[in-house]
Amino acid sequence: MPNQSADTLLQSFRNKVTRNIVWAGAITQLLLAGVQVWLVHYIQAAVLLAAAIVLAVIAYWYRSKRIPDVWRVIFMMLLTSICFASIRTNGAIGVYWAYPLLVASFFMFRDGFAIALASVVTIVMSAAALLYMPVSDGWRITASLLVILVLGSVFVVMLGRMQKLLHQLVVTDTLTGLQNRHRLNNVLSQLIHNFRRYHRPASLIMLDLDHFKLLNDKHGHLFGDQMLKQLAARLKATLRINDQLFRVGGEEFLVVMPETELEEAVKVAEKLRLAIANTPFDGKDAQAHLTISIGVAQLRAEQTWAEWINTADTALLEAKRKGRNQVCKAESYTPTA
Incomplete structure (x- = not known):
């Protein structure tokens, strides 16, 4: 570890965060699959179990390297689809999963792509709320998702700038301004x-x-x-x-x-x-x-x-x-x- 460069350490940390989020998604889907079996909803349980297996395979396969962007997008699309279906089937109960999904999207990617992905999640979840819930509830949910989107976007921008500043401080000699x-x-x-x-x-x-x-x-x-x-x-x-x-x-x-x-x-x-x-x-x-x-x-x-x-x-x-x-x-x- 001490012989690794600042670039390598930062990328390793980002990879670890992404893998942990995918593992968390896999475990969550597995638990939800168990709940659906208990409720005798076998089709939903099968879908959730399949999602859990896919996520677990991705996390395990890329346990020692960076998860490619295509699999990150698949991860988010899969969870968004499941959340959409949950809102359609369960109404307000399904909405609860929209919020951690929206937050997770800010950690799966960096900078503008993270904001774009979070915007897509917000639009899809808001559409589901407005389509399958009373209008008054749907607008409240849409407004709360927009607030999280704005706050999360500000966080991503500030975090990106802070990372660049810290990286610059780490790799730059403070006296001469040269690389170290x-x-x-x-x-x-x-x-x-x-x-x-x-x-x-x-x-x-x-x-x-x-x-x-x-x-x-x-x-x-x-x-x-x-x-x-x-x-x-x-x-x-x-x-x-x-x-x-x-x-x-x-x-x-x-x-x-x-x-x-x-x-x-x-x-x-x-x-x-x-x-x-x-x-x-x-x-x-x-x-x-x-x-x-x-x-x-x-x-x-x-x-x-x-x-x-x-x-x-x-x-x-x-x-x-x-x-x-x-x-x-x-x-x-x-x-x-």
């Missing part, structure tokens, strides 16, 4: 997939600010933070449009370069080094001349993303060992997939 380690797993895994399936090269640049501790000791940590922010901005301005920049440590940064072979990555790394070394940085109370040490590694056959990062980090350590303010590339590259 939480996104790195997914990004590197995708590049490895592209390399193994389509033979698309990719390279990493691992860089570290030289003598950052001495800078903090001399000018203070606030000054050091200013330097890191300026460093991130200068690196980002120098990189190509498809390159991705991550802050992976205190003064350590990682550049992910898709569709890039080793020699090309070395050229970009040298541009980064010169962009930092050739122009001083202006702090609030002082000016600083900074340099960076850089390690470059191209993805090798059968490497995991952790091994790939370690290769770039080894090249970075070599650059530091040789005196800093220079670029070192990982040797013994094997291009075959």
Whole structure:
């Protein structure tokens, strides 16, 4: 669990909520089938039992992965049809199932699709109430369903915005505004997939600010933070449009370069080094001349993303060992997939 990215954890939570709702639907239909048997309504019991089996199969089959949208739609259509039939047969008693069904629709899908689905459920249930119940009762039920629809829609919109905000906070470094380690797993895994399936090269640049501790000791940590922010901005301005920049440590940064072979990555790394070394940085109370040490590694056959990062980090350590303010590339590259 700790090694999973924020994206993976969030999607896993959503999948779990959806599965639990489907399981709850299956159990509810099974209980209702039992009640219908007790009331000697065997046809209704058979329909409810069949629905319970379908829902249980869906929940079990997709117990460890995402339930496809088509099965979610089938789930909602099935329950809506049963609820409609219940209102037609039982009148006011059947209406009670419309409310949890409407609420569940907000959890089965996200954003606009959830609102659209809830609107369809509201229309169908309102139509059933107006068709098979006294008009005065039907309008009251319609009004109450509309209130739930409006409140639920507001909840879905606000929840969606909150999730996006929380996700942004999780995957973003607060000091520099760059992506952090939480996104790195997914990004590197995708590049490895592209390399193994389509033979698309990719390279990493691992860089570290030289003598950052001495800078903090001399000018203070606030000054050091200013330097890191300026460093991130200068690196980002120098990189190509498809390159991705991550802050992976205190003064350590990682550049992910898709569709890039080793020699090309070395050229970009040298541009980064010169962009930092050739122009001083202006702090609030002082000016600083900074340099960076850089390690470059191209993805090798059968490497995991952790091994790939370690290769770039080894090249970075070599650059530091040789005196800093220079670029070192990982040797013994094997291009075959």
